[in-house]
Amino acid sequence: MSVDTLNTEGSSARAGGRSLREWSSSLPACLLLLAVVLFSTSSDIHNQMLRGGEQLWSGYYKLRSDPVEPTCNPNRDIDAAVAAEMAKGSDLGAMADLLGAMEKDPADVRRSIERSVAECQASHASYLEVRDKLTPGVRAYRAVELFIADLIAFGLESQRYILVILVMLCAVTATLTRHHIAMRAMETVLDHKVSLTLQTVANAMLLGSSLIFRANTLGADAAVSSEELLLHNLWIVGFGALTIASLYRLIRVPEGLAPGGSLNKALLAVPLYTVMCLISGTYFSMIGHAAGIGIYLGKMMELADMFLNVGLYVWVGMMLKQTRLATLVFNVFRPWRMPPELLAVVAVLVAVVPTAYTGASGIFVIAAGAVIYNELRAAGARRQLALAATAMSGSLGVVIRPCLLVVVIAYLNREVTTDELFGWGIWVFALTAAMFTAVALTVNRQSQFNLAPVNDALPAMLAALRPLIPYVLVIAGVVMFYRWGLDVRMDEFSAPRLLPVILFAILLYEHISLKGRTERDRDGLEINHQGLERSVRGATNDTTAEIGALLLLLGLSVSIGGVIERSHIMESFPQSFDSAWSAMLLMVVILVILGMIMDAFGAVILVSATVATIAYSSGIHPIHFWMVTLVAFELGYLSPPVALNHLLTRQVVGEAEVVAAQQESGTFYQRHERIIMPLIAMGVSLVLVAFVPLLFYAN
Template identity: 45%
Template sequence: MQNSLFQFVRQSLGWLLLVVFSILLLSSTGAQLHSRLLLMGDWLYGDYYMLRADLPAPSCQREFDIEKRLDELESAASADAGLDALFDDDASFDREASRRSLEKAQQLCQDKYDLYEESSSQITTSVKMFRSIEQAVEFFSLIVFDYQKFLIVLVLFLGAICATLSQHHISFRPIKTRFEHYCVQSLETLALLGLYIPSLTFFAQSKNAITSPLSVIFAWTVVGAASVLTFISLVRLLKPSDTLQSDNRSWFAKSISMLLCIPIYIYMLLIAGFYFLVIEKHVTGISIYAGQLFEQAEMFLQIGLYIWLGMLLKRSRLGQQLFNVIRPWGFSPEIVAFIAVVMMAVPTAYTGASGIIIIAMGAIVYTELCHSGARRSLALAATAMTGSAGVVLRPCLIIVVIAALNKDVVTQDLYSSGLRVFGLSMALLLLILLMTSKDKFTLKPWSQVKSPFVKALQDLILPVMIFIIMTIAYDFILDAQLDEISAPIILPVIMLLILYFERRKGRSAPECEGSEIITAEPLPKLIHAATMEAALHIGALLMLMTFSFALGGVIERTEVVALLPSVFDSVWVCMAMLVVILVLIGMVMDPFGAVVLVSGSLASLAYTNGIAPLHFWMVTLVAFELGYLTPPVALNHLLTRQVIGEKEAVLAEQEAMQASGWWYKHERILLPMTVKAITLLLTAFVPLFVKTL
């Protein structure tokens, strides 16, 4: 009964989130459409800006007897002449000056009437219909823009509720025993209660300063969402699942296992709560710092759209079609792994944040690598690397955030340098894969490759044509290029069209291990299923990002960075110190929260010690990539484990333990870390060496 109720709530929230996503797509498209409508109106009707509203009728009198008015003015002046004479010897009435003034006023009034009559004559039925459409589009776009903060709260907490109901928050391993359930749910309830109290206190303290109705709605939504999350966690605590096992291990073993089951965001929330509530006694501290996410509402709404895009992509045949192009050549597993990482770098860049592409394509990438004969450890390593390989490429959202927060760098320079760093990283990956390969590099003869290869290319014609046509259409009709600004709006529309035409042709998404894709779903049901799954990942990822800001606040207020010297004796020592700190930050924080923290603390330290801003931020991005892949957290590995399933992850661990050689036993961790560590060292220190020459 409880699970049925939770499932019904999740489905309802999925529909609500789908409505929110639809509003976001329509409003963003509407904003672009509105600017084009203004240009079209100007082209159709001339000075359309004058026709957008009915001019008020002039209230002045355009025809009057000037001589009569002059006589009236002169009579009034004569009545006041006695008093004026006390102060001004030349207080006589100037009839000619008054005449010129009246004639000028009459002409101005006539001009107003002429403009009014001309404008009224041009406002035809056609103009009224056109401007009604244009103003309706403008009104809708502005309303959504005004409610952006409210929408990000809605998206965040709809996702958080779904993730909490399904126990889908990111952790090192899932809950399996009743002991783990009671301990983890107790900590989660305590942590969420520690979120609810600061939210309520913050609202109570600031309600007198709230004047906007939107601010009131926003504040109550945050408080309401925090209370709902606390209530759900409490219900989960009191009503455990019947599938949980008993645990007869020692108390120490059970405790260690339990610690691995605690969601990472709970660790962040407990640390922030302890610091702000106990040490500083700053009750609203968590709300203030976590609320920084809402100040960047548009960016995090884009992340939600990107995750939704990923879930739609997961339900298409596109991933399988791309691998079908590679499969006929008979590459060794290592080469297939290299191609997969390079190939996934592009969607990683477009999905804006590390890890989203793992959620979307991880199951397919892992399965295809296993089918090519790859070791499970190699498949896991490559799948984890796909989640961050493209964060330095255009049009990745992280680089946009860096440029927005730091005026010393621009996106163009960051993207150009990022492309070179990406090339270096991929060259190192290929070299290490070839060095550790157990198979020789081979290619099948063209006669065997030709037929399946050509067929695979033919299957790609449909999605490629849809992509090209829609990109051109957006550019021509709405003047919207596929860049970092428009990509989160254009790409979901393209993906929906691809899914529509796939279903029209009777195609369906592949069934793959670790995936819950239903192959014969009608399009509306498929979109709803994608939205429900997106809600889980949005809740898990955005909760992690939200409390990364709170954890960043703890680091900032403890002034840990201030313990470092402001000036180092050597730029080499400074860079070495920064590399270590940046990797540590990347290990425990999401990229967006980490960028905010680094911008306000370490960036100025680097500049002061002679490290160029562009160089520093390239090092930062590569250090974050290494952090995502480095234990104990290793977010990309956690996401990979989540998408392939716990059963397959256990099989991979068992297979690795049976492998010969230390490298192959730990290849899942060592391969990504080695590639990124060497890339980081070269990126950090080679420019310094060149500078000293």
């Protein structure tokens, strides 16, 4: 989880030169992410082009292909055709008598021929009409429309390939930059050797499993399509490159590591994906199912669009870090001179909406955690409080529209809909927000509530709102363009493709408005805007490592879910309970544990296939169950020993800040506030969400 290499490369990039990493990793990743946005947007453009074509040329759907001239004769002589048909019938009269057939009626023959001639004339008339309408303008419009249609088809077929390439490319980058998610950073030579050795073993295990999976697929009786074979080959090449990258890193010990080290601490420096891989790989090998990891990683392809959306959300967050937007938002509250505890509450509440649009709390912590932490520290918040607020900054927004996680739940479970989940999510958000506010402002409050006078603070606050107006207009402009130009509303389905465009528009606005201007930060140091190209480049540099660390963890989390599924652990529990209260108690324990060891998306897939059915059959309402699930997951992400959101917080704010916070003195609560405060807030919220509704509908 060390970021020293990353920071070194980033600084060199900002100095003006492009590093090898930018050419080999960041640029391809940027192109892949842009391709995802382009493919998803092209469908909206195509729909509008079809509507526009119909409005410009009535019956445009007939003009989408060149008409074929009918081969029939529209000027056929009906009388001659009738006579010929009757003559043919008289020649066969003897045979008809033998077979007992009735003689043809001349009137019926004429009506049949007249009907045939009329249909032929209509076909020719339609052909001439379409041919006459095929003007050069129509042909040009049609060429563009058909090109976009082909682009959409290609994009849909390419989603799985883009995902595999993106995961492998970014995973190699995360390995080379030592940016994988672990319990602690590599600090000693022993940490490095143990971590990279186990990473190499795990990557070799992934490579071997993929090879066996490919061999088993080719050895099966069913035919293997070229597309499926290409996916197998991409996984194999990717894991081969990942194994070589970890082996190279193992041999090349970086400078600056302390000599020696402790084995126990070194094991904590092993990335979480490595631990998951070793566990699942060992289990599958023991049961004679060595291809297991490859199979469950292949299941990622079934939800390729979802995992690509995760990558887009991370990219959006990294671009957000390059803007002044977060600082300007905090400037609005600064005139009130809020105590740190109240400002932490404001920060967490402000983060609700962007969290909902980034899909999951962990993604938001990666995307905006550093900004929130730095702003809280600049406002005077102690490190422990700032770390607690940063870790919890994404925990309240996962139940708010248009969170991707809720969309996935509704997609996998027909018992619930997004409208129902988001409707009740508002109440869950209100509860968790009130609970966090109560804990932050009452437990271990160390500051006096001496807010600035309204006469002083309000004018300054209004003045701080003015710089935000152009940003609001830019965002509204993009949203309105999609709404009126492409008939696309901003919702949980369109957000992944709209947000990158919005952030590009904001970066372009800053590039134009701040070009040539020199500003000063709170310390009086000069800040020169780095421009659009460098902003996008810096955001993509950060994105590649973060996507590699996160998506590889997501993939191996699905594999751990496979271990739980194959081991039939859930079958050891009753498949239904007589009491909904007993079932809920068990559900809470299981869901919190899953939140500790799995990512949100992988855990939702597993829960949908196992735990959910037990809850439903025990009398727990589906909406209630999934609200409990979301809150339990968030508690799990904040709970030791793993505490994923805290690990992500440490990754974005830096190891030095966490170490400095741990060295601060005070009471037990003060020394561990970053862990205890979120646990109290989310723990109490979970108990209330889980058991209070049962009072109203459980027997």
